[in-house]
Amino acid sequence: MDYPLTSSVQIFTRIMLTCIILLTITSLLFAQTGPKSQSLFAQENLVAWCIVPFDSQHRTPAERIAMLKRLNFSEYAYDWRHEHLPSFPEEIRLAKQNKVHIAAVWMWIDNETDRPGRLSDDNEKLLQIVKETGLFTQLWVGFNSNFFTDEDEKIRIKKGVEMLTYLRERTNSIVSGIGLYNHGDWFGEPENQIKILKELNDPGMGLIYNFHHAHGQIESFPTLLKKMSPWLWTVNVNGMKKDGPQILPIGSGNRELDMLRTLKKSGFHGSIGILGHIEDEDVEVVLKRNLNGLRKLEKEL
Numbered sequence: 267m268d269y270p271l272t273s274s275v276q277i278f279t280r281i282m283l284t285c286i287i288l289l290t291i292t293s294l295l296f297a298q299t300g301p302k303s304q305s306l307f308a309q310e311n312l313v314a315w316c317i318v319p320f321d322s323q324h325r326t327p328a329e330r331i332a333m334l335k336r337l338n339f340s341e342y343a344y345d346w347r348h349e350h351l352p353s354f355p356e357e358i359r360l361a362k363q364n365k366v367h368i369a370a371v372w373m374w375i376d377n378e379t380d381r382p383g384r385l386s387d388d389n390e391k392l393l394q395i396v397k398e399t400g401l402f403t404q405l406w407v408g409f410n411s412n413f414f415t416d417e418d419e420k421i422r423i424k425k426g427v428e429m430l431t432y433l434r435e436r437t438n439s440i441v442s443g444i445g446l447y448n449h450g451d452w453f454g455e456p457e458n459q460i461k462i463l464k465e466l467n468d469p470g471m472g473l474i475y476n477f478h479h480a481h482g483q484i485e486s487f488p489t490l491l492k493k494m495s496p497w498l499w500t501v502n503v504n505g506m507k508k509d510g511p512q513i514l515p516i517g518s519g520n521r522e523l524d525m526l527r528t529l530k531k532s533g534f535h536g537s538i539g540i541l542g543h544i545e546d547e548d549v550e551v552v553l554k555r556n557l558n559g560l561r562k563l564e565k566e567l
Contacts, residue, residue, distance in 0.1 A: 306530055307538060307564050313369050314342035314553060315502050316543035318350055323548050327357035331364050333550050337557065343370035343406060343500075343539065351391050358399045369537065370404035370445065370474075370500075371396060375429060377413040382432040397440045404499070405437060406474050408447040422452060426462040434468060445474040445499050454479050456490050463497055473497045477504035477522065478512050478541065484521050488528050501529060502539030503560065513543050515552075517559025523566060530567055 305311070314334060325333065334342055346354065361368050371392065379386035385393070396403070407430070414422045434444060446463065448454045456473065463471055473494050483490055484506060491498075505514030506521040516522060540556050542549035 306534065307560060307567070309338050310340055311537055312339060312341070312557075313500060313537045313539045314339045314542065315539040316345055316541050317342060317549045317553070318345050319347045320345075320542040320545050320552075321549035322546050323550075325549075327353050327360050330357070331360045331366055334366055335364060337550065337553055339366070339540075339553075341367045341369040341537070343372065343404075344368050345372040346392075348388050351388060351395070354392075354395050355399055358395070358401050368401060368403050370406045371401070371441075372447075373405055373407050373433075374410065375407060375413060376410040377415075378410075380413075380429070382428045385436075393437065393440070396437075402440065402442055404443050404445055405433070405441045406445045406447045407433065408449040409453045411450045411452070414450070414452045419458075422458070423461050423465060426453070427465045430462065430466060430471065434466075434470065438470075443470045443472055443499075445472045447474045448476055448479050456483070456494050460493060460497070471497070472499040474500045474502070474539075476502045476539075477506055477525065478502070478543065481506065481508065481510055481512070484508055484525070487525050491528060491532050491534075495532060495534065498534060498536055500537045500539055501534070502541060503556075504541055505559070513541070515559050516540075516556045517562050523563050526563060527567055 314337070317330065317334075321330075323329070344354070344357070358368065373389055373392060375389075376386065380389060395401075409426070409429075413429070414425065416422055416425070430444065430446075437444070446453075446459045448456055448459065452458055456475065459473060463473070475494060475498060480487070503516055503522065503526070504512075505516050505519035506525060507514065507519045508521065538560075540553060540560070542552050544552050
């Protein structure tokens with residue numbers, strides 16, 4: 267049956283309108299799920315880190331969330347000690363209520379208490395809280411040096427793979443991914459972490475790189491960054507001098523500016539961590555100092 271010309275025009279018009287509507291919806295969805303900011307160092311891309319045990323004010327969950335909001339942090343990573351676990355569910359609830367995202371939760375693996383098939387009581391409690399609250403966040407995993415005491419590197423890699431495989435199996439449905447945190451003599455070397463990641467071959471595994479654990483890697487940072495880039499999720503920034511001290515306000519060192527320039531030029535698009543990490547100071551003061559230092563350096567980037 268032949269359709270009149272007017273009907274053909276109407277059909278074509280309807281098809282075009284449908285395409286336009288679909289394209290508009292797609293554009294809106296992309297805008298909501300795309301990069302949070304064009305700027306790597308924009309406030310919304312910053313994650314507060316080391317702010318729970320490192321705080322002379324010993325803030326409650328409510329006080330900590332209020333502090334983060336005053337400083338315009340929309341994200342933070344939760345580090346903890348045994349005494350913080352009882353109040354962690356309350357903190358998760360308050361963070362959600364105030365639209366502050368807990369971007370990651372810390373886990374420390376110690377050979378004395380943790381191995382494939384068994385975790386310490388505190389680590390078990392942590393996972394229980396994450397599961398029961400439906401937090402669904404990243405897990406940042408650090409290892410005590412006592413976990414990698416064997417002299418044979420192949421055995422060290424094997425032990426790391428086995429432990430992380432166990433953690434991945436335990437947490438696959440309750441965390442979004444596991445980040446390897448560079449801490450310790452052997453595990454703190456990104457090249458060793460990369461060897462483990464290659465063996466794991468799991469897109470749900472990544473790297474969390476800390477300037478304050480990388481004083482011996484300042485000269486090699488550009489090379490290391492290229493190697494880390496396929497797995498790199500977050501870089502925690504610190505003031506850097508070759509001989510330390512370990513913790514230094516951003517902008518007070520003489521090497522972090524070059525490292526940040528290298529990071530920016532690399533095309534890295536993960537998050538930037540801002541440290542507390544001083545036990546005997548008010549963490550709000552420490553975070554402000556680091557934020558101010560970053561803004562001064564940003565003018566030179």
